[in-house]
Amino acid sequence: QAAPDPAITELQPWQQYLGEGVDARPYGMPSEHEAHVVRRDVPWLTADPVSSVNFTPLHELDGIITPNGLCFERHHGGIAEIDPGAYRLMINGLVDTPLVFTLDDLKRFPRENHAYFLECAANSGMEWRGAQLNGCQFTHGMIHNVMYTGVPLRLLLEEAGIKTAGKWILPEGADASAMTRSIPLEKALDDCLVAFKMNGEALRPEQGYPVRLVVPGWEGNMWVKWLRRIEIGDQPWHHREETSKYTDLLPDGQARRFTWEMDAKSVITNPSPQAPITHGPGPTVLTGIAWSGRGTIPRVDVTLDGGATWARARMSGPSFDKSMHRFYYEFDWDGRPLLLQSRAHDSTGYVQPTKDMLREVRGENSIYHNNGIQTWAVNEQGVAENVEVS
Ligand code: MTE
Numbered sequence: 001q002a003a004p005d006p007a008i009t010e011l012q013p014w015q016q017y018l019g020e021g022v023d024a025r026p027y028g029m030p031s032e033h034e035a036h037v038v039r040r041d042v043p044w045l046t047a048d049p050v051s052s053v054n055f056t057p058l059h060e061l062d063g064i065i066t067p068n069g070l071c072f073e074r075h076h077g078g079i080a081e082i083d084p085g086a087y088r089l090m091i092n093g094l095v096d097t098p099l100v101f102t103l104d105d106l107k108r109f110p111r112e113n114h115a116y117f118l119e120c121a122a123n124s125g126m127e128w129r130g131a132q133l134n135g136c137q138f139t140h141g142m143i144h145n146v147m148y149t150g151v152p153l154r155l156l157l158e159e160a161g162i163k164t165a166g167k168w169i170l171p172e173g174a175d176a177s178a179m180t181r182s183i184p185l186e187k188a189l190d191d192c193l194v195a196f197k198m199n200g201e202a203l204r205p206e207q208g209y210p211v212r213l214v215v216p217g218w219e220g221n222m223w224v225k226w227l228r229r230i231e232i233g234d235q236p237w238h239h240r241e242e243t244s245k246y247t248d249l250l251p252d253g254q255a256r257r258f259t260w261e262m263d264a265k266s267v268i269t270n271p272s273p274q275a276p277i278t279h280g281p282g283p284t285v286l287t288g289i290a291w292s293g294r295g296t297i298p299r300v301d302v303t304l305d306g307g308a309t310w311a312r313a314r315m316s317g318p319s320f321d322k323s324m325h326r327f328y329y330e331f332d333w334d335g336r337p338l339l340l341q342s343r344a345h346d347s348t349g350y351v352q353p354t355k356d357m358l359r360e361v362r363g364e365n366s367i368y369h370n371n372g373i374q375t376w377a378v379n380e381q382g383v384a385e386n387v388e389v390s
Pocket residue numbers: 071072073074075076077118119120121144172173174175177178179206207208220221222223224225226
């Protein structure tokens with residue numbers, strides 16, 4: 001007969017007082033027991049926290065939506081704190097009528113809702129030459145997946161009227177870095193959004209309050225935050241972020257440029273280095289996320305033995321175009337060491353490559369667009385570590 005469990009038999013402290021009333025938390029916060037679930041940075045990665053990045057705690061999340069307060073941040077000139085009353089969006093260049101919109105003006109256009117992932121092109125960039133950072137928060141945490149509300153950019157461009165020579169747009173941020181990127185007009189007219197809500201509420205300052213550009217499936221750098229201006233031109237501008245940055249130097253000395261679309265990718269979030277197996281052998285839940293800039297993820301494969309044998313994971317949750325997908329694989333752990341990997345298949349038939357396959361084509365100079373398969377080694381104690389297998 002088991003000893004009585006005081007968690008059941010004893011009166012608990014929280015049963016012995018009247019709790020706080022409804023007005024105690026006008027804007028709710030997570031339980032104090034979840035205080036470790038936060039964005040984190042890697043101090044040695046950048047010279048200064050202002051032009052820097054922090055990472056989404058993927059190993060603590062489930063489902064497909066990233067809570068607003070946990071969306072990773074990447075800014076080049078710090079967070080701009082914009083007064084919405086003084087917010088303006090200008091459209092100029094090769095248009096029939098240059099226009100300026102206030103925030104209220106934007107809210108009088110028809111709007112749409114879409115869940116999309118945003119992945120920085122540099123996500124997993126530190127892993128190009130070998131396994132480095134111990135945790136999926138740091139290896140894969142430059143991604144978030146949010147339900148946006150916004151006006152299709154097409155409607156604003158139609159309002160201004162694009163001249164026939166207009167073939168490219170240049171969105172510009174209002175922050176001190178004045179972020180700009182050249183985007184082909186076809187993409188701008190296709191599915192880009194001028195968004196002012198994330199997961200139902202106003203954008204957070206970190207994410208571009210009051211307005212950011214949403215460029216579905218394309219590298220995060222193009223999703224200009226604190227959007228203040230869109231210029232229409234007849235050719236790309238070749239600015240800093242599309243020449244010295246966000247290009248990949250190949251072994252033959254040529255550089256890949258305009259690599260906008262994010263290739264299909266996946267990662268196991270549990271177990272992982274920050275989320276070891278603590279319950280010992282027996283029933284074990286493996287879970288992770290997968291995404292593609294080209295469509296949906298109908299299938300993810302999982303291996304427990306470093307790729308010798310693969311099984312199909314179970315997809316669960318909504319499957320939206322260019323949005324995060326959630327997979328699970330439940331297994332009976334025998335307590336022996338594991339080499340965990342996941343491999344995403346997207347709706348175009350593309351299959352996520354190994355890191356070695358990527359290096360064969362792209363060499364070792366790259367930072368951006370590392371979508372190679374991630375391996376976690378789990379030992380008999382359930383402790384997980386970032387490794388590579390060949
Ligand atoms: N927009 C402006 N105005 N300034 C910036 O520094 N950083 C870009 C992009 N848009 C940036 C910006 C980069 S590199 C990325 S990856 C995404 O915003 C990050 O978006 P997030 O901070 O919402 O995660």
